[in-house]
Amino acid sequence: MMPTPPASVAEPPSRSVDWPRFLTVLVELLLIATVIFLFEIEQNRHLFPVICLLIAGFAIHACLPQRQRLTCFAALSILCVLFVLGLTNGLVVLAIGGTLIGICYLPGPCKIRLGLIVAAVGVLVILRRQSPLPFWPVVGSMFMFRLISFLYECEKGKTKPHLTWAVSYFFLLPNPCFPFFPVVDFKTFRETWNQKEEWETYQRGISWIVCGLIHLLLYRYLRTNIVPQPYELYDVPHILLFMVTNYALYLQVSGQFHLITGLLHLFGFHLPRTHHHYFLASSFSDIWRRINIYWKDFLSKFVFYPTFYALRARQASAGFALVCSVMLVFLSTWMLHSWQTFWLLGRFPLTINDAALWLGGGAVVAANILLDSRRRDQGHSSVGWAAFSLAARTVGMFLLVSLFWSCWTKPGFLSLLGPAIHRPGATQGLWVVTLWIAAAILLGTLLILGRKRWFSNQSVEIPRDFFTSAKLHLALLGLVIACSLPGSAILLTPGLASAIAKLRTDPATAEVAGGRLQSYYEDLNSAVIQAGPLLNALSPSATARREQAEGFYKVSRPADLYQQLDLIPGIETEIEGKSFSVNVFGMRDRNSLTLNKPHGTIRVAMVGSSIVMGYGVSDDEVFSRELQRRLNEPQTPTAPAVEILNFGVGKQWAPHRLVRIQRKVFGFEPDYLFYFAHQDEFRELASHTAQLVAQRLELPSRHLQEVVARSGVNAEMAPGAIQSRLQRDETELLLAINRTIVDECRSRGILPVWIYLPVPAPAIEDPREKLVALAESAGFVVCDLSAWTTVREGLFDATEEFHPNAAGHQRIADALMQMLRDHRESIPFPTFVPLHQ
Amino acid sequence: MEDQEQSDNTATADISNSAAQVRDWLTKELAEELRIDRSRIRADQPILSFGIDSVHIVSLMAKLEDWGGFRFSGNPLVDHETIEALSDYVAGLIRK
Numbered sequence: 015m016m017p018t019p020p021a022s023v024a025e026p027p028s029r030s031v032d033w034p035r036f037l038t039v040l041v042e043l044l045l046i047a048t049v050i051f052l053f054e055i056e057q058n059r060h061l062f063p064v065i066c067l068l069i070a071g072f073a074i075h076a077c078l079p080q081r082q083r084l085t086c087f088a089a090l091s092i093l094c095v096l097f098v099l100g101l102t103n104g105l106v107v108l109a110i111g112g113t114l115i116g117i118c119y120l121p122g123p124c125k126i127r128l129g130l131i132v133a134a135v136g137v138l139v140i141l142r143r144q145s146p147l148p149f150w151p152v153v154g155s156m157f158m159f160r161l162i163s164f165l166y167e168c169e170k171g172k173t174k175p176h177l178t179w180a181v182s183y184f185f186l187l188p189n190p191c192f193p194f195f196p197v198v199d200f201k202t203f204r205e206t207w208n209q210k211e212e213w214e215t216y217q218r219g220i221s222w223i224v225c226g227l228i229h230l231l232l233y234r235y236l237r238t239n240i241v242p243q244p245y246e247l248y249d250v251p252h253i254l255l256f257m258v259t260n261y262a263l264y265l266q267v268s269g270q271f272h273l274i275t276g277l278l279h280l281f282g283f284h285l286p287r288t289h290h291h292y293f294l295a296s297s298f299s300d301i302w303r304r305i306n307i308y309w310k311d312f313l314s315k316f317v318f319y320p321t322f323y324a325l326r327a328r329q330a331s332a333g334f335a336l337v338c339s340v341m342l343v344f345l346s347t348w349m350l351h352s353w354q355t356f357w358l359l360g361r362f363p364l365t366i367n368d369a370a371l372w373l374g375g376g377a378v379v380a381a382n383i384l385l386d387s388r389r390r391d392q393g394h395s396s397v398g399w400a401a402f403s404l405a406a407r408t409v410g411m412f413l414l415v416s417l418f419w420s421c422w423t424k425p426g427f428l429s430l431l432g433p434a435i436h437r438p439g440a441t442q443g444l445w446v447v448t449l450w451i452a453a454a455i456l457l458g459t460l461l462i463l464g465r466k467r468w469f470s471n472q473s474v475e476i477p478r479d480f481f482t483s484a485k486l487h488l489a490l491l492g493l494v495i496a497c498s499l500p501g502s503a504i505l506l507t508p509g510l511a512s513a514i515a516k517l518r519t520d521p522a523t524a525e526v527a528g529g530r531l532q533s534y535y536e537d538l539n540s541a542v543i544q545a546g547p548l549l550n551a552l553s554p555s556a557t558a559r560r561e562q563a564e565g566f567y568k569v570s571r572p573a574d575l576y577q578q579l580d581l582i583p584g585i586e587t588e589i590e591g592k593s594f595s596v597n598v599f600g601m602r603d604r605n606s607l608t609l610n611k612p613h614g615t616i617r618v619a620m621v622g623s624s625i626v627m628g629y630g631v632s633d634d635e636v637f638s639r640e641l642q643r644r645l646n647e648p649q650t651p652t653a654p655a656v657e658i659l660n661f662g663v664g665k666q667w668a669p670h671r672l673v674r675i676q677r678k679v680f681g682f683e684p685d686y687l688f689y690f691a692h693q694d695e696f697r698e699l700a701s702h703t704a705q706l707v708a709q710r711l712e713l714p715s716r717h718l719q720e721v722v723a724r725s726g727v728n729a730e731m732a733p734g735a736i737q738s739r740l741q742r743d744e745t746e747l748l749l750a751i752n753r754t755i756v757d758e759c760r761s762r763g764i765l766p767v768w769i770y771l772p773v774p775a776p777a778i779e780d781p782r783e784k785l786v787a788l789a790e791s792a793g794f795v796v797c798d799l800s801a802w803t804t805v806r807e808g809l810f811d812a813t814e815e816f817h818p819n820a821a822g823h824q825r826i827a828d829a830l831m832q833m834l835r836d837h838r839e840s841i842p843f844p845t846f847v848p849l850h851q
Numbered sequence: 852m853e854d855q856e857q858s859d860n861t862a863t864a865d866i867s868n869s870a871a872q873v874r875d876w877l878t879k880e881l882a883e884e885l886r887i888d889r890s891r892i893r894a895d896q897p898i899l900s901f902g903i904d905s906v907h908i909v910s911l912m913a914k915l916e917d918w919g920g921f922r923f924s925g926n927p928l929v930d931h932e933t934i935e936a937l938s939d940y941v942a943g944l945i946r947k
Contacts, residue, residue: 320925320926322909323926326913332917
């Protein structure tokens with residue numbers, strides 16, 4: 015169907031709006047906006063205010079005569095640019111875009127236009143490299159691929175499309191919010207406009223928006239609750255879980271793309287779907303058909319088909335032409351991904367890892383396609399076997415794609431497998447994994463058989479009319495909103511209410527810093543939208559909020575009730591002028607640290623407070639770094655290397671440290687655990703335990719469970735009453751925590767060392783004797799460093815009550831070196847500890 | 852003059868026959884590829900609307916080239932989306 019040129023089609027004599035349908039769609043959109051607001055969906059993209067703008071735009075657009083609608087859409091797209099980016103950056107985007115569009119419309123030979131475009135893009139590339147200004151991701155997103163499609167259609171067609179089409183296409187809403195945008199083909203864009211009855215298109219758009227929201231919430235849930243942390247990737251089940259959930263994070267992309275194309279439906283563009291049940295692909299060509307379909311179509315149009323037919327025109331065989339075309343597609347995908355990264359993030363990554371993956375993947379796919387084209391499907395003898403075969407292929411393909419994805423997004427992923435297989439319990443882990451896979455295949459077989467049986471008795475697809483769809487959407491959206499309102503918590507179980515409350519915020523993606531921690535698409539999605547002043551005032555981003563935070567809150571984020579807070583992995587910043595960086599494992603430690611212990615290395619895990627973490631000093635001044643440096647000073651040639659792992663975190667006490675040890679420390683296979691205690695060791699014991707009891711959460715150790723049972727508290731009591739009673743048993747609680755740490759260390763062959771490191775502060779009572787007795791009773795090797803200093807002068811800055819300065823950290827390192835010399839028998843350290851500094 | 856007219860008519864008939872043969876061939880191959888009855892394939896329906904993927908499409912086009920003894924200069928389905936349109940185009944190529 016040819017697109018309607020604006021203002022050139024005779025309008026029917028009278029046209030009235032279908033008010034019932036119009037109001038229904040409006041209500042659906044308002045509920046969608048409410049969900050986006052309540053769940054803070056894509057908050058860092060300023061989605062909520064933009065959705066409000068688009069809803070208002072839709073209301074006007076739907077009431078306009080047909081011939082004015084495209085102009086309205088173009089105007090709304092331009093307004094969206096200015097609204098999101100602000101006047102200055104917005105005008106720059108429009109100016110750059112206008113220049114590029116203008117070149118496309120120049121009269122004269124095609125070669126001149128192409129030459130000018132190439133020159134203009136070259137200039138923009140240089141400017142992008144030299145000045146990383148905030149509008150570049152938007153400019154790149156709008157033109158880096160769409161320019162190719164537009165120019166192709168312009169040169170192919172007899173006449174150029176009306177300028178309104180060009181403006182609509184390039185400044186396509188909501189592109190300013192989403193720099194990572196589907197590659198909409200210009201021909202498809204035009205041909206799908208007003209292709210169907212408008213209300214059918216609008217309702218389909220609503221369906222896709224709702225689908226997109228579901229994907230985004232699922233993504234959030236997976237990211238926050240299911241994806242294993244880097245420090246958990248030490249056994250086969252966790253590694254497999256990481257593989258599949260890492261792939262599942264692609265839900266963020268499919269969610270955004272559904273949202274985007276759904277919004278475009280509201281303005282009459284009956285675009286095809288961007289994704290189609292991609293997790294259910296059963297072969298390489300099947301995944302190609304289902305995932306990021308617009309990208310597939312773009313590469314087919316501009317790489318695959320031209321290459322194939324060009325080779326065939328040169329008398330190449332079909333097989334050869336097919337293989338070359340597929341390889342070129344994969345090569346192009348690799349290069350174009352880097353091209354995209356350049357525009358969105360300002361860097362052009364070309365790594366051996368990526369090259370090997372994409373070209374290797376291309377070779378595998380090409381071989382598979384060649385075999386498939388030569389082999390005829392014989393058909394299956396039975397329905398059951400066919401279902402089993404399909405299920406097995408689907409599970410196998412899912413695992414293969416997951417593996418590819420993990421290798422691509424986490425270079426060095428394969429190196430985790432070797433050590434994991436050699437760890438104790440690996441065989442059991444492999445059996446668990448095998449059972450999961452078998453169960454998945456069985457479940458898939460049953461579902462396929464059930465679906466076949468169901469649909470043999472029914473029509474394949476039950477079409478839904480406008481109002482039936484609307485009712486479904488309204489019911490679903492209404493339910494989600496109702497469950498998330500504060501008052502509904504009393505109607506839900508505590509677990510469900512808590513899960514919904516947690517889902518309403520997006521702490522993980524907002525608080526994970528650094529591109530190296532995120533998958534490829536999350537990395538691209540981190541392209542910051544620097545909103546204009548108006549939008550910023552309406553909805554400040556998480557990044558802006560973090561910049562306003564001070565001190566420790568700049569580098570920490572909320573965690574679950576057990577841990578309560580954690581350091582933000584990957585963050586690199588300064589606190590009071592001192593460098594503060596956190597590695598991928600959420601430790602204030604080197605980025606080069608690996609989960610698996612290098613052969614011939616001794617590891618010492620240090621667990622403690624903000625003093626251990628090194629609050630107030632730079633990364634290199636923390637005493638753990640200094641100690642490591644001294645212990646690795648050249649000694650005997652056979653002396654093993656020593657790694658000191660810093661697990662110190664501020665605002666954490668004994669109960670939190672126990673959980674940190676269980677969750678994180680043991681995965682690194684330390685040989686020694688140095689647990690640092692100060693005068694405040696009794697702090698938070700009762701309150702933390704009381705919270706866990708009140709929330710009916712499992713206590714992290716049998717010893718703690720026994721103490722709580724003896725105290726007579728239970729979840730039915732008021733939290734205050736629980737805490738009050740547990741306060742009386744603080745000593746027993748601390749002893750239980752100490753015993754748990756010692757038991758769990760000894761069972762793993764780790765030597766637990768308890769180190770008392772008091773802060774010189776006359777006003778604070780010193781419970782040293784009591785603490786030392788508890789530590790000894792629990793079975794720790796006890797070291798008292800009370801003598802590390804008795805004065806504050808020179809070791810603590812005037813403004814700091816508890817945190818030593820750089821000189822103070824040096825003194826602590828001295829004390830620890832002396833401790834190792836004094837305790838050679840109880841802490842046998844294979845490396846030679848010199849007698850002199 | 853009459854000879855020229857007769858020659859043109861023969862050429863047109865040849866092309867029509869070729870187009871019919873091509874249409875027949877394409878319908879048969881598509882039906883086999885999609886494992887459906889030939890009667891369900893309409894000549895005025897876009898070939899890509901049958902759900903055939905790009906790899907199978909190019910394989911089919913390569914077979915068509917070998918069968919007809921010609922080579923496409925580019926992707927023929929861009930300008931000739933249906934079986935009917937493609938058949939007419941291919942018939943013209945065969946004629947040349």
